[in-house]
Amino acid sequence: MSADSGTAPVLELRDVTKNFGPVAALRSGRLEVEAGSIHAFLGENGAGKSTLVKVVAGVHRRDSGVFRFQGNDVDFSSTAESKDAGIAVIYQEPTLFPHLSVMENIFMGRQPTKSGRRIDYARMYAEAQALFTRLGVAIDPRRTADGLSIADQQVIEIAKAMSLDATLLVMDEPTAALSGVEVERLFTIARALRDEGRALVFISHRIDEVFDLCDTVTVMRDGEYVDTRQIAEVTPDQVVALMVGREVSDLFPKTETEAGDVVLEVEGLSSLGTFHDVSFSVRAGEIVGLAGLVGAGRSEIARAVFGIDGYDAGSVRLSGKRIPPRRPTASIRAGMALVPEDRRQQGLVIDQSVARNIAALIRTRLTRLGLITSRAENKAVAPWAAKLEVKTNALDMDASTMSGGNQQKVAIAKWLSTEPRLLIIDEPTRGIDVGTKSEVHRLLSDLAAQGMAVLMISSELPEVLGMADRVVVVCEGRVTAEFDRSEATPETVMHAATHVGGHEAGATLAEGVEEVTA
């Protein structure tokens, strides 16, 4: 409609590519945003949205492609440059300075000054108050940012962006941690900014929000541009179809399995400030998906179950036996395995050889006179590497030189070598290209078929829906719903993941399920 007025768009990106080592994060990114418009930017996790946003913000430099801002070719090499040009970005994860006051976080580098370039703290306080009044929130501008809830942190990010008076405002999932009232406030502000003639880019996984707020939508998939439409001309179903672009079942080779005895039993697990009264179980041969928004407390629950972090109340049982808290070695001995989300930092010793990584947990078994030889390692490890089809020329190659998918396989092989009964796997396919993704999925499916209990944490809804026999949904540290494979749809899971108080459809369904499974 107004988009075709012929004026140059505020932001123009065409054929933008960006590779991180062997992983192509962006193949052909494209985004054109008009002034006075709120532009939805959609795609599944890993579609390349965040990478494109970071190119706009000056965090990453594109490898190739066109990047114009207000009609001029630009190439930001730092976030300071993009900020000076008039671009404000709210990142997915808040980036605050924990030791500093809230108001300093908002105005850092741009604090109001009085004579002699001294910072005018009184005025900074007043201006921060004014911003919060406009946002309709009550946060003390003088308190430190340390200890703020995710929602409050997000509000501060928004206040920061507002105070920048930017021409283009990019919001990468700003509503992920906000409640209904807060979201409505944010939308009011976004519309006000649009009416001032600013351009906004809005990234969200909540399709209803997109249709509520935005006028145009651009969809990306697997690092490539798919389409741009006027919101008025499409339906939510059409948009979802553009995003997914394939049948969910195609990609997820889930074999049907018969669930056996209960392996993991978590009851009333609570940890102050992180999660509350979490109960669920995983049976042999079953893949249970732990779904929820980023920051909902899923990884924290997994860490507590495994014994890395402590908890205040509740119990964890493995095959009926109580697992002591805060003792990962006891958990490993009892038959638990945890493949963490962050491979490079936590999953692997990245500068060590593949063999050494896989043998890390069984190394005491390989010693002779207290010494380990590389030969013993290679011999013990070879079958596992072969089983998982780890693509590596030699087992003594450094793990850091491998692709993300193969690193993940090494991390999994390491744990399989301990022959666990329960495999907890956090974001199994994050940062892995599509081909290797399905290999990891097939592997998980096979393991379950062989009788292993698998607890899978994932932010990718299709992955959860495609792989899990049962879905446990967490929202703000509480289990809000539990679905059987047949009941779990994008709508039901998303609803449960975003509603903690309401307990509408999700809760009734969950109770029904419990009765059935009990």
Added chain:
Amino acid sequence: MSDTLVRPSAEAADKSRAARLLGQALRSREIAVFAVLVLLLVVATIANPRFLVGSDGWRDLLVTPSILLLLAVGQTAVIITRNVDLSVGSTVGLTAYAVGKIFVEFPGIPVVVVFVIGALIGAVLGLINGALVAFGRVPALVVTLGTMYIYRGVFLEWAGSDRINAGDLPGRFLSLGTKQVLTIPVLTIIALVVLAVVGFYLRSMRSGREFYAIGSDPAAARLYGLPVTRRVLGAFILCGALAGLAGVFYAARYGTVSSGAGRNLELESVAAAVIGGVAIFGGTGTVWGAGIGAFLLVTIDRVLPLLGISDFWQRAVVGALIIAAVALDRVLSLRRERQLKQARDEARNAS
């Protein structure tokens, strides 16, 4: 209903300004350390009245910490950015020797010029540290541990078995070490002015606040677009320049400069900062706290012998003080974290 909800909080904000400042003061580390210092002085004066009341006692009390004070101020600026400078002791020695050499070569040179030269030498040494840390992306601990030995080595190579004696230095320079204005030693006045200027800069200038932001979360600072490299470089140059100035002080105060000059001062400056509430991981603390910490450290060194405590225990007391300071920080932050979490849970349950 919303009226009644809003009004009390606004009222509370108004009437509690005094209470807020009082609360801040009670919780402030600076005042706690200052209280310990005062207590120490009271005890020392009771044990030996000459300690404070005698004219030499008063002068020594103020002038002795001035060197460490300068170092603690510079060290604080560096630590706040989540770095550390272990080379300052060597910088002190090297500059002190250079100052002596300058007076030997140019006996008529004005004292002010010597102060400037000393600070410049230190600044160049600090620049080397900063460049290695900021551009080489090497941890400051390693870089400055290296330069600590290098600067000391340069000093030893240059001086050999030579040393600067009081006879090499002009009387107008040496008199600075004892000169007083309104009973306050000149060196102390200079050190306090430096403290005040740096304190003002870190509190009230935009670029000064960026030091804190960088130390609080370096990754966020880069994402935010702060000039991280430039600020880190600036912190090291400032620290080096103050160490150079401290070298000039050293020469004026002691009159002799031998190869051991300034040894251990680097650790004492870190200790002063930590005792004064500067977190070793950056982001918090003030030069005022570090300054009081420096006073406390030096005064302890002088008071404990008065009280008849042996040399060994003197060191142990300083060590205990550092550990107590760090433990206190940890306990307080854990308690605060727990309170915040509880408040958050309650707020969530209420909504």
